[in-house]
Amino acid sequence: xxxxxxxxxxxxxxxxxxxxxxxxxxxxxxxxxxxxxxxxxxxxxxxxxxxxxxxxxxxxxxxxxxxxxxxxxxxxxxxxxxxxxxxxxxxxxxxxxxxxxxxxxxxxxxxxxxxxxxxxxxxxxxxxxxxxxxxxxxxxxxxxxxxxxxxxxxxxxxxxxxxxxxxxxxxxxxxxxxxxxxxxxxxxxxxxxxxxxxxxxxxxxxxxxxxxxxxxxxxxxxxxxxxxxxxxxxxxxxxxxxxxxxxxxxxxxxxxxxxxxxxxxxxxxxxxxxxxxxxxxxx
Amino acid sequence: xxxxxxxxxxxxxxxxxxxxxxxxxxxxxxxxxxxxxxxxxxxxxxxxxxxxxxxxxxxxxxxxxxxxxxxxxxxxxxxxxxxxxxxxxxxxxxxxxxxxxxxxxxxxxxxxxxxxxxxxxxxxxxxxxxxxxxxxxxxxxxxxxxxxxxxxxxxxxxxxxxxxxxxxxxxxxxxxxxxxxxxxxxxxxxxxxxxxxxxxxxxxxxxxxxxxxxxxxxxxxxxxxxxxxxxxxxxxxxxxxxxxxxxxxxxxxxxxxxxxxxxxxxxxxxxxxxxxxxxxxxx
Numbered sequence: 001x002x003x004x005x006x007x008x009x010x011x012x013x014x015x016x017x018x019x020x021x022x023x024x025x026x027x028x029x030x031x032x033x034x035x036x037x038x039x040x041x042x043x044x045x046x047x048x049x050x051x052x053x054x055x056x057x058x059x060x061x062x063x064x065x066x067x068x069x070x071x072x073x074x075x076x077x078x079x080x081x082x083x084x085x086x087x088x089x090x091x092x093x094x095x096x097x098x099x100x101x102x103x104x105x106x107x108x109x110x111x112x113x114x115x116x117x118x119x120x121x122x123x124x125x126x127x128x129x130x131x132x133x134x135x136x137x138x139x140x141x142x143x144x145x146x147x148x149x150x151x152x153x154x155x156x157x158x159x160x161x162x163x164x165x166x167x168x169x170x171x172x173x174x175x176x177x178x179x180x181x182x183x184x185x186x187x188x189x190x191x192x193x194x195x196x197x198x199x200x201x202x203x204x205x206x207x208x209x210x211x212x213x214x215x216x217x218x219x220x221x222x223x224x225x226x227x228x229x230x231x232x233x234x235x236x237x238x239x240x241x242x243x244x245x246x247x248x249x250x251x252x253x254x255x256x257x258x259x260x261x262x263x264x265x266x267x268x269x270x271x272x273x274x275x276x277x278x279x280x281x282x283x
Numbered sequence: 284x285x286x287x288x289x290x291x292x293x294x295x296x297x298x299x300x301x302x303x304x305x306x307x308x309x310x311x312x313x314x315x316x317x318x319x320x321x322x323x324x325x326x327x328x329x330x331x332x333x334x335x336x337x338x339x340x341x342x343x344x345x346x347x348x349x350x351x352x353x354x355x356x357x358x359x360x361x362x363x364x365x366x367x368x369x370x371x372x373x374x375x376x377x378x379x380x381x382x383x384x385x386x387x388x389x390x391x392x393x394x395x396x397x398x399x400x401x402x403x404x405x406x407x408x409x410x411x412x413x414x415x416x417x418x419x420x421x422x423x424x425x426x427x428x429x430x431x432x433x434x435x436x437x438x439x440x441x442x443x444x445x446x447x448x449x450x451x452x453x454x455x456x457x458x459x460x461x462x463x464x465x466x467x468x469x470x471x472x473x474x475x476x477x478x479x480x481x482x483x484x485x486x487x488x489x490x491x492x493x494x495x496x497x498x499x500x501x502x503x504x505x506x507x508x509x510x511x512x513x514x515x516x517x518x519x520x521x522x523x524x525x526x527x528x529x530x531x532x533x534x535x536x537x538x539x540x541x542x543x544x545x546x547x548x549x550x551x552x553x554x555x556x557x558x559x560x561x562x563x564x565x566x
Contacts, residue, residue, distance in 0.1 A: 105507055110507055110508060110509040111509065112465070112467070112509070116467070143427060143428065144426060144427045144428070144465040144466070145426065145427070145428040145492070145496075147464075147465035147507075148465075148488055148490045148506070148507035149490050149491075152465075154465045154466065154467070155466070155467060155468070157467075157468075158467050181430075182395070182427040182430035182431075182435075182437045183427070183437065183438070184395070184399070184437070184438060184440075184441050185438070185440075205431055207431045207432050208432075209428070209496060213428075213492060213496075223431070224388055224393055224430075224431035225393060226393040226394065226395070
């Protein structure tokens with residue numbers, strides 16, 4: 001049982017405040033946390049950063065920037081400003097990565113290529129500031145069922161292709177099991193992402209999906225995903241960061257948070273127990 | 284306006300019997316129909332085939348065979364028998380293709396590769412009979428959101444890879460816009476499928492998806508899909524068969540069938556009007 005690389009993403013315990021989340025992690029000896037900007041804004045950035053520092057928790061990610069695809073130049077400019085703010089927040093919080101969910105089709109358009117080019121241009125504009133502040137941008141591909149309205153980068157390979165056009169110290173990819181598990185090319189694309197994996201997120205694919213597709217994630221082991229296999233690919237690609245458990249699920253949110261944290265930890269150890277963290281050769 | 288290559292898939296007017304569907308197509312001068320085995324069984328195969336012949340309609344597909352992934356050898360054998368029956372039906376009906384929806388993960392397993400190998404083995408067993416009867420098997424990739432429970436071939440490229448291992452006169456792929464539109468590799472995979480495209484199905488991706496993901500398809504033009512672009516790729520790959528409009532949608536089923544047929548025809552002409560059917564160079 002090795003949970004030294006476990007991180008709890010705040011989304012898994014969404015009803016909690018930042019302070020409550022930090023205390024929950026401490027109580028359950030979970031060493032890292034993935035943060036959401038909403039909760040940081042609610043606490044105030046400086047206060048939030050101080051609370052995180054006092055907690056001793058590692059910040060494995062800040063969720064999230066992105067949503068770059070807008071027809072209206074003013075909306076694109078607003079997205080740019082918001083992403084610059086997110087970069088500053090990620091820097092102050094010392095997050096390993098700022099997760100980018102890039103946006104769906106431009107309203108009124110069916111042109112996937114145009115949306116993807118808009119995303120590339122928007123990220124290019126952010127790179128100088130990210131490098132100045134030492135923030136790593138992590139492009140996340142989303143499941144194809146979110147292509148139209150949330151992210152036109154539907155395959156991990158799309159995210160890798162885009163990341164590789166930028167300097168490695170500024171842009172990587174976030175591998176999320178829920179979004180990529182079905183892809184016969186996932187292993188090959190993870191290998192192509194060697195040195196570029198900026199974050200790793202875990203959530204299971206539960207059948208059937210609930211009414212709201214966004215809330216269809218389950219605890220590790222409750223669904224269809226082969227976590228050891230994907231994790232071995234991620235480690236073989238040199239990733240030595242944390243693995244965040246990120247579960248959007250109303251039933252999980254309705255459960256007592258201490259039960260959720262205990263389940264997260266137990267499942268992480270049980271499902272990924274045999275996987276040698278800190279590099280495939282050193283377990 | 285060119286609807287000479289339009290086919291109405293029976294699923295679009297699911298409440299109708301076979302006879303009603305054939306009359307509907309005749310009334311609206313839709314020249315082809317995609318049939319479902321349930322309606323053929325309800326009418327009786329010989330009677331159904333006679334009715335189709337009398338109608339003068341072309342049969343662009345029979346839906347469907349597949350569901351090959353079973354842990355239990357008896358269940359695999361039952362699937363084999365059922366698929367052999369489907370091949371006979373496709374032959375009697377003179378269908379252009381027998382559509383195969385291959386099946387999800389084997390119950391109790393998370394091994395995508397094992398499920399894919401089981402599908403390859405099952406299709407290999409069917410090929411001799413399909414060739415004997417002159418039936419083309421069409422492997423369809425399904426949207427990744429159906430990977431766990433309906434079809435582990437989630438990318439068109441998965442279907443193409445598998446089809447290419449078999450003789451071209453026995454096995455091809457079915458391109459369905461709804462299942463592949465999000466894929467940045469779709470165009471390249473359609474090109475790889477040159478000479479192997481056994482069927483082409485059209486349905487739009489409507490946002491948001493309804494509660495039942497299976498019923499999320501919309502009339503052409505109501506959603507996110509760029510039909511001219513995909514169709515141009517399909518034609519450039521040499522496809523000269525029919526294009527079936529296949530819409531699973533409760534609201535469509537609740538509408539008067541004549542309204543549905545009129546809308547199908549009008550949208551097909553409107554959305555695909557500029558596309559030169561019968562080969563990209565001959566429009």
